[in-house]
Amino acid sequence: MKAHAADPRSCPTCGDPLKFEILDDERFLVAWSCVNCGLIRTTEPV
Numbered sequence: 001m002k003a004h005a006a007d008p009r010s011c012p013t014c015g016d017p018l019k020f021e022i023l024d025d026e027r028f029l030v031a032w033s034c035v036n037c038g039l040i041r042t043t044e045p046v
């Protein structure tokens with residue numbers, strides 16, 4: 001199921017909204033975590 005794949009702020013597994021946490025200010029490294037299923041993904045700017 002890829003219904004929510006277009007929105008990076010939605011959990012790809014369960015579709016719940018992710019909450020983000022800034023890991024590194026200087027590099028804009030952000031972790032997105034799902035409170036429902038515990039998925040964590042990190043994003044870095046290209």
Ligand SMILES: [Zn+2]
Binds near residue numbers: 012015035038
């Ligand atoms: Zn989830």
